[in-house]
Amino acid sequence: MDPYRIAASPGTAYYVPDFVSPQEEEYLIRKIQESPQPKWKNLANRRLQVWGGDVKSGSNVLLKAALPSFLTEYPDIIPRLRSTGVFSNTKQGAPNHVIVNEYLPGQGIMPHEDGPSYHPVVATISLGSHAVFNYYRYKAPPPEEEIDEDEASRTSRGRAIHPDPVFSIFLEPRSLIITTSSLYTDHLHGIDPLEEDIFASALTSPPSSDTTEDSDLDAEKHRGIRVVNWEQIKDEETRRVLEEGGSLKRGTRVSLTCRVVERELGVGVGGLKGMRLQGKKI
Numbered sequence: 001m002d003p004y005r006i007a008a009s010p011g012t013a014y015y016v017p018d019f020v021s022p023q024e025e026e027y028l029i030r031k032i033q034e035s036p037q038p039k040w041k042n043l044a045n046r047r048l049q050v051w052g053g054d055v056k057s058g059s060n061v062l063l064k065a066a067l068p069s070f071l072t073e074y075p076d077i078i079p080r081l082r083s084t085g086v087f088s089n090t091k092q093g094a095p096n097h098v099i100v101n102e103y104l105p106g107q108g109i110m111p112h113e114d115g116p117s118y119h120p121v122v123a124t125i126s127l128g129s130h131a132v133f134n135y136y137r138y139k140a141p142p143p144e145e146e147i148d149e150d151e152a153s154r155t156s157r158g159r160a161i162h163p164d165p166v167f168s169i170f171l172e173p174r175s176l177i178i179t180t181s182s183l184y185t186d187h188l189h190g191i192d193p194l195e196e197d198i199f200a201s202a203l204t205s206p207p208s209s210d211t212t213e214d215s216d217l218d219a220e221k222h223r224g225i226r227v228v229n230w231e232q233i234k235d236e237e238t239r240r241v242l243e244e245g246g247s248l249k250r251g252t253r254v255s256l257t258c259r260v261v262e263r264e265l266g267v268g269v270g271g272l273k274g275m276r277l278q279g280k281k282i
């Protein structure tokens with residue numbers, strides 16, 4: 001995987017263009033769209049499907065269900081992810097849990113952390129359209145003496161997030177991105193709800209706060225996002241936009257977020273009825 005490493009990313013991340021072929025992309029989108037209506041969960045700003053089973057809240061345990069053949073047989077997404085080796089230090093060796101998200105132009109996902117149920121290596125496949133993944137950090141917590149006991153035991157929820165992303169990664173349709181370790185555990189990730197992404201030239205540096213006397217023209221040149229992996233972008237036209245600055249309209253994007261939940265419970269004959277988990281009926 002070394003040739004695919006994103007050099008400018010903090011932590012270790014890999015960007016693999018053309019991880020799936022155009023034919024496979026079309027097939028996957030079709031199979032996902034053909035899933036029965038109840039498989040879709042409608043959220044305010046996107047809809048999603050969960051495959052592989054549910055993670056019981058509070059337990060971090062996956063109540064395992066079979067992955068569909070469009071992920072295990074044709075196209076062989078899961079075996080292909082196994083062969084990258086990035087999951088080799090997990091018990092399973094390959095993702096056992098996949099979330100499918102569908103975003104129409106103008107939709108996105110708020111900056112968030114995925115939580116402790118997942119092993120901190122994530123494989124994301126983009127289909128249909130591009131995305132710009134933004135990574136954020138929390139604002140520094142208040143000094144310790146100002147935190148009361150209750151505050152300290154609270155989870156990260158409710159902590160203020162820095163409004164500007166620390167960095168952004170461009171995801172082409174059919175690409176795979178693998179994020180690991182600190183990128184996953186120390187940052188939040190999100191996608192802005194936009195119909196069009198605006199890019200500043202990757203060759204310019206972001207305006208610093210003491211360059212307020214910049215001309216309007218200079219300011220214009222600096223406006224927009226810079227992505228850290230622009231040199232790894234396969235599509236020439238897209239790479240030129242990222243290099244020189246410009247905009248890209250979004251289409252419908254379908255993503256596969258593939259992860260490992262190391263603690264899992266298989267579903268035997270008779271299903272979940274009467275099953276107990278850590279002494280509790282589930």
Ligand SMILES: O=C(O)CCC(=O)C(=O)O
Nearest residue numbers: 099101109114124255257
């Ligand atoms: O669509 C994506 O690539 C991001 C999805 C995501 O962050 C999530 O499902 O937790």
Ligand SMILES: [Fe+2]
Nearest residue numbers: 112113114189
């Ligand atoms: Fe996420």
